[in-house]
Each structure stands twice: as C-alpha cells, then as structure tokens.
Amino acid sequence: MMIDVLSDQKRKIHPHKFTLWVAIGSILMMFAGLTSAFIVKRSQANWLMLEIPVIFWYSTAAILFSSVAIQLSLKALKQRNMLGYRRWLVITAVLGIIFLVLQIIGFIQFGDQEIKLIGAGSNASYSFLLAISGLHGLHVLGGVITLIVIAIRAVSISNRNYSSVPLEIAATYWHFVDALWIYLFIFFNWMK
Amino acid sequence: MSSETILHGHTAGEAVHTHDDHADHGHHHEESFLTKYIFSQDHKMIAKQFLITGIIWAIIGGLFSVLFRLQLGYPDMSFPVLEDIFGRWAKGGRISNEFYYALVTMHGTILVFFVLTAGLSGTFANLLIPLQIGARDMASGFLNMLSYWFFFLASVVMFASLFIQTGPAAGGWTIYPPLSALGQASEGSKLGMDFWLISMALFIVSSLLGGLNYISTILNLRTKGMSMTRMPLTMWAIFFTAVLGVLSFPVLLSGAVLLLFDRNLGTSFYLSEIVVKGEILPNEGGSAILFQHLFWFLGHPEVYIILLPAMGMVSEIMSVNSRKPIFGYLAMVGSLFAITILAFLVWAHHMFVTGLNPFLGAFFVLLTLLIAVPSAIKVFNWLTTLWRGNIRLTPAMLFAIGFVSLFISGGLTGIFLGNSTLDIHLHDTYFVVAHFHIVMGVASFFGMFAGVYHWFPKMYSRYLNNTMAYIHFWVTLVGAYLIFWPMHYQGLAGLPRRYTDFSNWQSFNQFAGMNKFISTVAMIVFAVQLLFVFNFFYSIFKGRKVKSQNPWGSNTLEWTTPITPGHGNWPGEIPEVHRWAYDYGKDGREFIPQVEPVGADESKH
Ligand code: HEM
Ligand SMILES: [Cu+2]
Numbered sequence: 202m203m204i205d206v207l208s209d210q211k212r213k214i215h216p217h218k219f220t221l222w223v224a225i226g227s228i229l230m231m232f233a234g235l236t237s238a239f240i241v242k243r244s245q246a247n248w249l250m251l252e253i254p255v256i257f258w259y260s261t262a263a264i265l266f267s268s269v270a271i272q273l274s275l276k277a278l279k280q281r282n283m284l285g286y287r288r289w290l291v292i293t294a295v296l297g298i299i300f301l302v303l304q305i306i307g308f309i310q311f312g313d314q315e316i317k318l319i320g321a322g323s324n325a326s327y328s329f330l331l332a333i334s335g336l337h338g339l340h341v342l343g344g345v346i347t348l349i350v351i352a353i354r355a356v357s358i359s360n361r362n363y364s365s366v367p368l369e370i371a372a373t374y375w376h377f378v379d380a381l382w383i384y385l386f387i388f389f390n391w392m393k
Numbered sequence: 394m395s396s397e398t399i400l401h402g403h404t405a406g407e408a409v410h411t412h413d414d415h416a417d418h419g420h421h422h423e424e425s426f427l428t429k430y431i432f433s434q435d436h437k438m439i440a441k442q443f444l445i446t447g448i449i450w451a452i453i454g455g456l457f458s459v460l461f462r463l464q465l466g467y468p469d470m471s472f473p474v475l476e477d478i479f480g481r482w483a484k485g486g487r488i489s490n491e492f493y494y495a496l497v498t499m500h501g502t503i504l505v506f507f508v509l510t511a512g513l514s515g516t517f518a519n520l521l522i523p524l525q526i527g528a529r530d531m532a533s534g535f536l537n538m539l540s541y542w543f544f545f546l547a548s549v550v551m552f553a554s555l556f557i558q559t560g561p562a563a564g565g566w567t568i569y570p571p572l573s574a575l576g577q578a579s580e581g582s583k584l585g586m587d588f589w590l591i592s593m594a595l596f597i598v599s600s601l602l603g604g605l606n607y608i609s610t611i612l613n614l615r616t617k618g619m620s621m622t623r624m625p626l627t628m629w630a631i632f633f634t635a636v637l638g639v640l641s642f643p644v645l646l647s648g649a650v651l652l653l654f655d656r657n658l659g660t661s662f663y664l665s666e667i668v669v670k671g672e673i674l675p676n677e678g679g680s681a682i683l684f685q686h687l688f689w690f691l692g693h694p695e696v697y698i699i700l701l702p703a704m705g706m707v708s709e710i711m712s713v714n715s716r717k718p719i720f721g722y723l724a725m726v727g728s729l730f731a732i733t734i735l736a737f738l739v740w741a742h743h744m745f746v747t748g749l750n751p752f753l754g755a756f757f758v759l760l761t762l763l764i765a766v767p768s769a770i771k772v773f774n775w776l777t778t779l780w781r782g783n784i785r786l787t788p789a790m791l792f793a794i795g796f797v798s799l800f801i802s803g804g805l806t807g808i809f810l811g812n813s814t815l816d817i818h819l820h821d822t823y824f825v826v827a828h829f830h831i832v833m834g835v836a837s838f839f840g841m842f843a844g845v846y847h848w849f850p851k852m853y854s855r856y857l858n859n860t861m862a863y864i865h866f867w868v869t870l871v872g873a874y875l876i877f878w879p880m881h882y883q884g885l886a887g888l889p890r891r892y893t894d895f896s897n898w899q900s901f902n903q904f905a906g907m908n909k910f911i912s913t914v915a916m917i918v919f920a921v922q923l924l925f926v927f928n929f930f931y932s933i934f935k936g937r938k939v940k941s942q943n944p945w946g947s948n949t950l951e952w953t954t955p956i957t958p959g960h961g962n963w964p965g966e967i968p969e970v971h972r973w974a975y976d977y978g979k980d981g982r983e984f985i986p987q988v989e990p991v992g993a994d995e996s997k998h
Contacts, residue, residue: 230643
C-alpha cells in the first residue's frame, strides 16, 4: 500500500526517510536528557572521575569504518554492482558487531580493575557510563539487525527489487548511531 | 536539525496526490475479520480502537476516583462490600492507606496517559489527519498499527499490575524516588512499580511511533492545494502535540531507565544516604531532584500534549457551529506555536519548593507567567468567534463552550501557582488538585467529548442520542465546578493532597461536610459518564442513521467522503483544495467547502 501511495513523488524526500529524521530528533532528545543528567550529577559531591578504557578507541575506530563501509555498499548498489553491495553490507554488519563486542569487553575490564559499575559501592559516574553506552549499544544492535535483514533480502532470489531506499534509510540511521557514539565518546572524555 | 527537516517537509508537501493512480482503494479487497477489526491498518479503524480502549480505561480510572472519594467523603463509615471485593485492601470495609495510594496513583496514571494522551490524541489524530488533509491513509499504516498494539501491550501490563499481590505502583503518578526506587519502603514500590515502568516504556514507544507518523503525514501527504495555512486548526494542534510528544517522551524514558537501574541494579543515580526501617542502605551520592528534572521535562509538555488536541477540536467545532470564520486564524496557529515552545521551558515550576535554587526559580516564574499570553490570545479568539455568531447549540458545541469556560477558570489559578512565593503555600495542596483538574482534566475531557459528539457520525454513520447528550453535558459541567471549585478553598486553607484521612487534624475538621458534598457530586458525575458510555455503544448499533453527507454544514474535507468511507477514504480522486477551512457566512452564503474553487467575484476573507 505504501509503495503506490508514494510512487508519484520521486523528487521529494521519501516519507519514510522523513520519518526517520524525526525519529532521530527523538532519540537525540533521549541522549540529551541523559547527558544533561550526567552534567548535573557531575557538579555535585561524590563524583568519581571516569577512566575511559583504551579499548573504546578501537571500538570507535570500528564504528567509524563501518560508516565508510555502508557508504561503499550504497554506492555499489546504485551502480548495480550487487556483489560489492552485499560484500560491503556484510562488512558493515560485522564491524557493527565488533563495535558491540569491544564495548562489552571494555565494561568487563572494569571488573578486573575493581571498579564497580552497579550495586553497592558503585559510583554514579560509572553507572552513567554503563547506562548511556548501553542504551547507545541497543541502538547499534537495532541497526545491525536491520542490516542483517536487508542482507538476507538481498541474497534471496525472489527479490527483484533494486530500490535503494531501504538501504539509504538504514545508512542514514547507521551514520546517526555512529555520530552519536562520537559525540558520547568526546563527551565522556571531556566531561569525565 | 529538526527545523531543517520541517522546512524540507514544507516544500515536499505540495502536490503530492496530483494524479490518483490508486483509486482502486475504495473497492474492497476481501478482508477477514482479523485484518479488518483487529490488525487493521486503516486509520479509521485504528482510531476506533484507540477510542474504545480509552473509554474502558476511563471507566476504570474514574471508578478508582469514586473509591477514594468514598474514603475522603465518609471517613467514619465502613462499607463491608468493599471488603468483600478487595479483601485485605479494605479491611473492615475501609480503604487502607496502601490501597488509597495505589488508587490515586493509578487514577492519575490512567487518566493522564492512557485516556487523555492515547485515548484523545490516538483517536482524533488517527481519525482526522488523513481525512482533513486529504490523504488515503497515514504515511505508514504499519507503524500506525504498531502504535496501537504497543499501547495495547502497555495496557495489558498496567492492568495486570492491578492484580499483583503487593498491589500496583503507589508513589503518585509522578513516581518520585526515593520512594519509588526502594521496594522495602512501601508495598507499592515492589513489583507493581516495575510493572508501571515497563508499561510506561511500552506506552512511550507507542506514543513515539504514533507521533512520528502524525508529523510525517501532515507534512508530506497533504492533497493538492492544501497548504499549511489552509489546514483546519485541528491539524495544527495535532501537529504541535506530536512535536511535543516526540521531543519530550524520550526524556521521560531516560529518567525511567535510570530509575530501573536504581531499583534493580543497585546504582545510585537518585539515591543518597538513606535509612529504611533501621537499615542503612549502601547507596550514596544520588540526587532525587535529578529525577524530578527529567520527569517534569516530559511532565509539563505532557499537560499540553493533553490539552492541545482539545484546543484544536474546540476551535474547529466552535467555528462550524457559530457559522462564522474562526477569529484570528494565524494568531491561533501562532499561539499554539508559542505554547509549544514555552512548554519546554517551564518544567521547574513544579519544583519551586524542592530546593531548587531560588534565583533559577525566578526565571521559571517569568517563563511560566508568559504562557498566560498565548493562552489569553486563544481565549479572546474563541470568545470573538462566538460573538454575534449564528450559534447552533449542538452537544458538540456545548462541550466546546464548556471547554473555554473551564480553560479560563483553571488558567487563572495557574497564575497563582506560577508565582514561586505563593507556591510555597499552595504547593501539594488541594489548590493544585483543583487547578489541574479543571484546566487539564475536565477541560480536555470536554474537548474530547466535543470531538466524539461532532465526529461520531463520521465514525459510525449514526448520531448519538441528543437527549442523553444534553443531560450528560449539563450534569458534567455543573458537577465539575461543584467538585473542584470548593477544593480551591481547601487548598488555600492548607489541606494537603495525597492524604487518606483528615479527621485527626483539628483545623481540617471544618471540611468534613465539604468533603462529603464533593464525594457525593463526584459519584453523580461518574454515573452520568456511564450514561454517555451507554449512549456511545447504543448509538453505534441503534443510533439515528446519518442521511446527509455533510450533516453539520462543515467546510472541511472529511465531509466530502461518502457517509461510510471505505479504506482509502475517497472512492474516486482525492479532492483538490482551493481555500482555507473557515469560509462561513461569506458573501451571503452559509458555508463554502474547501473543495470549491474561488469564484471570480468573490470577496477576500
Ligand atoms: C497560565 C497557565 C498556567 C500556569 C501559570 C500554570 C502553573 C502551574 C504551576 C506553577 C504548577 C505547580 C503547582 C505545584 O505543584 O505547586 C502547576 C501544576 C499543574 N498544572 Fe498548571 N499552569 C497553567 C496552565 C496549565 C494547563 C493549561 C495545564 C494542562 C493542560 C496545566 C496542568 C497542570 C498539572 C497537571 C499540574 C499538577 C501536576 C502535579 O503536581 O501532579 N496547567 N501549574
Ligand atoms: Cu507545568
């Protein structure tokens, strides 16, 4: 039903893309709420300075590369280079998973350093790091699942639809979660 | 970012439906019961689903208020039947303290979120957006369906929480920590609170999905000729409502997530050195005020999420039934916009006495009192729309006029509360209860009733019964004032809200009779709402049939569809729009529908 409603508006922004932009605004508000809570809390007594784990630099690199990868995938799709499209799509998803795994390793390492993230004796600064990065991670996870769904559709033979719209939407979202992480990463390093 | 995209939408919006290559939507593809009534993607069916779910919730939430008013009005009497039904919650036929808290908490949560947010916006945004902007359906029927089903899931979880052994959440609808964060602190902070948080998370998802769709549809799918400034005011109001929701609900979500952490993972976002029942808790360094900031950053916009759709519908209904153009259309849009912006900047007026820096408080006083300006503009325009109108007192029109009366009464008390110095005395008293029930609760209900009476013929192709409607209106209007007006006096005398029993206070004993009176009226008003519910369901099946395509003589597009529109709304092409929605009483004609081209010798409006 959607497709035919929209078939006659090629030059305009696709409503689904538009919806995504509004959704991005909404997600941004959530993280704005969380990071302002962080700032408020930080200015109060009993704040432990954050040590950002080194491994977060690697996860940051992974998610940055993944943005390049999805762009290459999109380019390939537009050139009808289906092989390249699928290859870069899978690479994007794998980089996304690597990002998540590295983040999780980072948090596990806190345990070795006897820094408590939750429970008795935990400090709000590290709990914030966990809660905010965790919520961001969930958004990345959502993106990875979307990419996998698109990838599966791309290899299924029954699909003769070369529309680039779904991938364009996924790519916008993906760049967004990437940029969001960069923001958070800078924020954490700066605000500690 | 969002302003840029909104601009995008603007240009994108024109001329979307120029050629109508899918006219076949009016015809029926065979639909099963399941796809037609349950998992429907038709906006009109989804609207009905929201409305009927909202009605069920309203009955439950209203019943709760009757129960706790029973306690407040008759503190010395016992009602054995309560014990029969509620067991240990009403031992000896009297409502226990825990039960009382649970009842007020659920009453607030249900009415604010499930009825006046989902039930109101969900119903009328879904019903009216495609019909009034001239679209086949929402931008995404699927997201729209998901929005309802997330609401349904939230409802199931909240309903289930009523049957937990330790009871539902009971920390007030604002669920302030530390009370709400510590299970050992009260029965209502145990499992019931987790259910509350999960239910609200689902609810937020539902609101966001709905809101995204409303914004995207209004900006992208308007029919040819329907520029933004030709839209009926209902559309503008719903648009701003959706913007408010999309930008403020996520902040509540982040507050709720941190609360879940504190409750279940032992973190200290909101909890600092606390002793509960002699036990020293390990938490340190948290800030309970932090939660209040996050909560009210949603909480205040939320009250306008509830009010704006009512304002929009009232403007439309009032113009139609005065047979006059709305006075100051652009001022109406501008004041909606101003309210939307200000709604994000005043949240701390709920926190004047929580230890907020008084210097900061002064700014919030200023911004809060500024809201009086757009509010006054709106009131002025409604009154001038009525002025010398050719008024038809249909039930919808009565409720619209009642809305204006209530909005004035309740808005005036807002000005008292908005002064931080006065608020020291008034905060958490019945004055606040009176203020927000009149300006938000009852007023928005009036807007909603107006909408139901006005658009029922479009929804069910039948009319509601007028006699019952008039009884409903007059008893509700008089009753609402009789219930809430006296509460102002109680509040000025210092009567605190959220107490089960005042009989131990010498100074408040003077209110015993008044409380009895309020409770009695509350029961009568509740009974009359049941009359409305009866009228609603009776009329769906037995109401007088609608014979005319445009029964109210209205200009807007929904009345150009067949009496019972199918999926896709217009059997043929979507009509083109040539004028704004308010050409009433122009050039000697009673009304000129939006689809009629402007004549050569027509005067300008
Ligand atoms: C001129 C306009 C208004 C002003 C200046 C105003 C001011 C205030 C202030 C200062 C409070 C906090 C009182 C306290 O807790 O001590 C308050 C409470 C409240 N107001 Fe208003 N208000 C206005 C209009 C409205 C409108 C239009 C609505 C709803 C549509 C509304 C809904 C509420 C609610 C729900 C509460 C109480 C929440 C709670 O504590 O449970 N107000 N108002
Ligand atoms: Cu407020």
